[in-house]
Amino acid sequence: MAEELSLHDLRPAQPRKARKRIGRGLGSGKGRYSGRGIKGQKSRAGSNKMPAGFEGGQMPIDMRLGKLRGNTSADAMPIGPFRTYSQPVNVRDLEGRFDAGSEVTPESLKEGGLVAKLSVDVKILGQGELTKKLSVSAHGFSKTAVEKIEAAGGTVTWLRGEPVKKKRKRHKTSAPAAERPEAEADADEAAGEAEDAPEAEQAPSEEGAEPEE
Helix, strand or coil: CCCCCCHHHCCCCCCCCCCCCCCCCHHHCCCCCCCCCCCCHHHCCCHHHCCCCCCCCCCCHHHHCCCCCCCCCCCCCCCCCCCCCCEEEEHHHHHHHCCCCCEECHHHHHHCCCCCCCCCCEEEECCCCCCCCCEEEECEECHHHHHHHHHCCCEEEECCCCCCCCCCCCCCCCCCCCCCCHHHHHHHHHHHHHHHCCHHHHCCCCCCCCCCC
């Protein structure tokens, strides 16, 4: 039978743990220096706010060591800390969710449960088959997706503008005349013929010159 509770018999269900009281005399065990020791940076106020890896003001090890390229670099786009990403939607998903002649937008994709939120770009990918004519508007398209949408009679609208292909930089190398443009090759050939011409053809000889009066 459980004991009856009374006012003099009340106690918490879990035993209390007394907090550590520092600076309350030598007999408390945490007096005098209050557990901080004598002098030094860790005995001062605010010493618990030092950042991780702090080495007393000298160059920390994470800055002394060399850095490798990869997704740990701040400028490693789109993999680094400033990464950009998009929500993928395949054409097979459009085939199953939309009727022929429908207009597909990020809003309609969210209503259909194909994307989670409108604040992230949507990219249409080309996995699966598409037989319906759809007008698709998205932030990005894969090459295969564009081909399949247009093959089915649909249209593609780039919400951020169609990307422009970057021209590859050509290194200045001495290529043979056969590989260089025709204008440059002809100019080089003409210069070579001028150098090979005999001196008699370039300037009149002194022997055949008429005497001055």
